[in-house]
Amino acid sequence: MLFLDIADSNFDAQFAAILARSEETGREVEQVVLDIIADVRRRGDAAVMDLTKRFDRLEATSLAELEVSETEIEAAFSQVGEKDIAALQLAVERVARFHEKQKQQTWLSTEEPDVMLGQKVTPLARVGIYVPGGKASYPSSVIMNAVPARVAGVGEIIMVAPTPGGEINPHVLVAARLSGVNRIFRIGGAQAVAALAYGTETIPRVDKITGPGNIYVATAKKLVFGQVGIDMIAGPSEILVISDGSGTPAHIAADLLSQAEHDELASSILITTDRAFGERVAAEVELQLAALSRETIARASWERYGAIIIAGSLDEAIAFSNRIAPEHLELAVSDPFAILPQITNAGAIFMGHWTPEAAGDYLAGPNHTLPTGGTARFFSPLSVDDFVKKSSIVYFSESGLKRLGEKIVRIAGLEGLEAHGKSVSIRTGDFT
Numbered sequence: 008m009l010f011l012d013i014a015d016s017n018f019d020a021q022f023a024a025i026l027a028r029s030e031e032t033g034r035e036v037e038q039v040v041l042d043i044i045a046d047v048r049r050r051g052d053a054a055v056m057d058l059t060k061r062f063d064r065l066e067a068t069s070l071a072e073l074e075v076s077e078t079e080i081e082a083a084f085s086q087v088g089e090k091d092i093a094a095l096q097l098a099v100e101r102v103a104r105f106h107e108k109q110k111q112q113t114w115l116s117t118e119e120p121d122v123m124l125g126q127k128v129t130p131l132a133r134v135g136i137y138v139p140g141g142k143a144s145y146p147s148s149v150i151m152n153a154v155p156a157r158v159a160g161v162g163e164i165i166m167v168a169p170t171p172g173g174e175i176n177p178h179v180l181v182a183a184r185l186s187g188v189n190r191i192f193r194i195g196g197a198q199a200v201a202a203l204a205y206g207t208e209t210i211p212r213v214d215k216i217t218g219p220g221n222i223y224v225a226t227a228k229k230l231v232f233g234q235v236g237i238d239m240i241a242g243p244s245e246i247l248v249i250s251d252g253s254g255t256p257a258h259i260a261a262d263l264l265s266q267a268e269h270d271e272l273a274s275s276i277l278i279t280t281d282r283a284f285g286e287r288v289a290a291e292v293e294l295q296l297a298a299l300s301r302e303t304i305a306r307a308s309w310e311r312y313g314a315i316i317i318a319g320s321l322d323e324a325i326a327f328s329n330r331i332a333p334e335h336l337e338l339a340v341s342d343p344f345a346i347l348p349q350i351t352n353a354g355a356i357f358m359g360h361w362t363p364e365a366a367g368d369y370l371a372g373p374n375h376t377l378p379t380g381g382t383a384r385f386f387s388p389l390s391v392d393d394f395v396k397k398s399s400i401v402y403f404s405e406s407g408l409k410r411l412g413e414k415i416v417r418i419a420g421l422e423g424l425e426a427h428g429k430s431v432s433i434r435t436g437d438f439t
Contacts, residue, residue: 008313010289013278013323025274025312026331026381040197040226047201052208058198065173065193070209075175075191080184083177092181098150098370099185105372106155109391115400121407125400130160131236133211134394135203136188137218138179140169140195146182147368151375151389152218153186159394164188165213167203169195195220200227204235217389219376238389242380243272243312246364247333249324250288251340252281254360259339260291262363266335267308268301274312276333278324285315325349332383335364354383409435 009025011018046054052070059073060066067073084092115125136152139145149166156164166183168175170193183191192210194202200220206212215236216228228237246266248259263275279285292309299305318324325346328336332352340346343358350356354377357364368375378386403411412435419428 008289008292008309008315010285010315012317013327014317014319022314022316025276025314036222036226037230040223040230043197043223044201044204044227044230047198047207048205052210055194055198055202055207055210058196059194062196062198063169063171063173063193065170070192070207073193074209075180075193079175080180080191083180084184086177087181091178092185094370095146095150095178095182096185098147099154099182101370101372102150102154102374103158106158106374106391109155110158111392111395111397119407121404121410123400123402127398127400128395129398130162130395131156131214132161133163133165133213134161135165135167135213135216135235137195137199137203137216137220137224138166138168139218139220139224140171140175144176144179146176146178147375148218149179149182149188150186153183153188155374155389155391156217156394157187159391161394163190163211165203165211166191167194167199168192169199195224197223197227200224200231204231215393217376217393236393238376238393239378239382239386241376243274244269244335245274245333245379246276246335246337247328247331248277248337248339249321249328249346250277250279250281250284251321252279252284253341254339256284256287256291257295258360258363259288260295262337262339262365263288263292263313264295264299264305264309265363265365265368267305267313268299269304269308271304271307272312273308274314275309276314276316276331278316278318278327280318280321280324282317285317289315321346322349328353332378332381334377334379334383335367337362337364352384354378354386354388405434 009021011021043058056067056070111128113127115123117123134156138148153164164187166188168179173193175193200216202210203213203216213235217238219241225240229240244266246263248262250259259277263277266273267275277285277288296302296306296309318327329350329352334354336350336353337357338346339360355367355373357367367373374389376389408431412431415431416428
């Protein structure tokens with residue numbers, strides 16, 4: 008863990024390693040993924056089954072065997088406790104309610120009597136959502152990807168999830184059913200992304216792929232973009248906490264560790280105007296680490312990519328945060344609303360001492376699929392907008408084209424596109 012003063016002359020050099028943590032992709036990973044995509048495109052189901060056997064130790068005589076059955080989903084509900092089901096149902100309801108507010112409707116403008124303009128909003132026909140497996144099980148990822156798709160009106164939601172050894176977490180299946188997922192396949196990795204992007208004999212081609220995954224999944228999404236839509240290229244998780252020295256060090260330490268336990272590449276940073284407070288947080292992190300079930304992962308993350316930074320003022324801390332553009336930003340200050348207008352780059356903003364980032368992860372309502380690695384400068388959280396497409400509507404009456412046609416022909420002439428202009432003038436008469 009780095010303990011830094013933002014005023015130090017070598018601060019940027021010391022902090023550079025944290026910023027570069029997600030750049031460990033390398034051409035080797037990309038070549039492996041390219042080979043997998045080519046194999047899936049060439050051999051379809053057979054390639055997906057071979058790769059699933061190789062990477063997930065899961066054999067099948069047909070890809071249909073890797074689709075989760077209705078019986079398995081019903082069994083999952085019997086395995087999950089009523090209180091867990093109720094918690095997941097509440098999360099689904101709250102996330103749906105928030106995303107309903109994002110919906111846009113088709114609209115038409117009749118401001119001009121002879122021209123009508125508008126926008127048609129159409130849900131995507133079919134989407135694929137990737138749900139991570141392996142080190143942890145994430146029913147919340149199911150909810151955050153499937154619910155906005157369902158709210159948007161997507162016709163079919165296909166879920167893929169790696170299941171090493173074949174078992175799939177029952178909570179994930181319950182979340183999928185509650186969220187409106189239509190089909191679930193026990194496949195993961197780059198092969199699952201390729202199958203969704205290009206289709207196989209069993210898995211239909213989708214219009215868009217959303218959801219986080221490991222470096223191979225992220226690379227695969229990047230490489231199939233253009234063939235299908237994607238939400239974003241997700242990197243390692245991150246949290247930045249801005250503190251003015253108010254609040255409880257143990258709370259801040261817990262919030263930092265809530266990201267560190269994700270994986271070894273996660274980054275947890277505190278920037279505070281109070282050095283003594285920062286020191287107390289660092290001590291509390293060490294105490295809490297020892298009690299974590301995922302201590303090994305969290306400790307590796309904290310020691311490699313954790314930092315406590317001392318700023319000279321809140322303005323300096325805010326400027327640093329805007330430069331970093333964190334995925335999760337906590338404003339652990341006495342008056343978070345006073346500084347909110349100054350925040351320009353963040354995936355999600357958590358306000359005050361009683362709003363831990365975990366509240367947003369699970370059931371606050373906003374989406375937890377957020378831009379990472381500084382991409383909050385230009386990306387937004389996953390939303391209903393990711394699951395619709397928008398078409399422009401243009402209608403000219405005869406009088407409308409005659410009224411505006413001369414200008415259309417003139418602009419076409421500026422570009423030297425005679426046929427463009429002719430398509431207007433042939434209807435309205437020549438303009439000189």
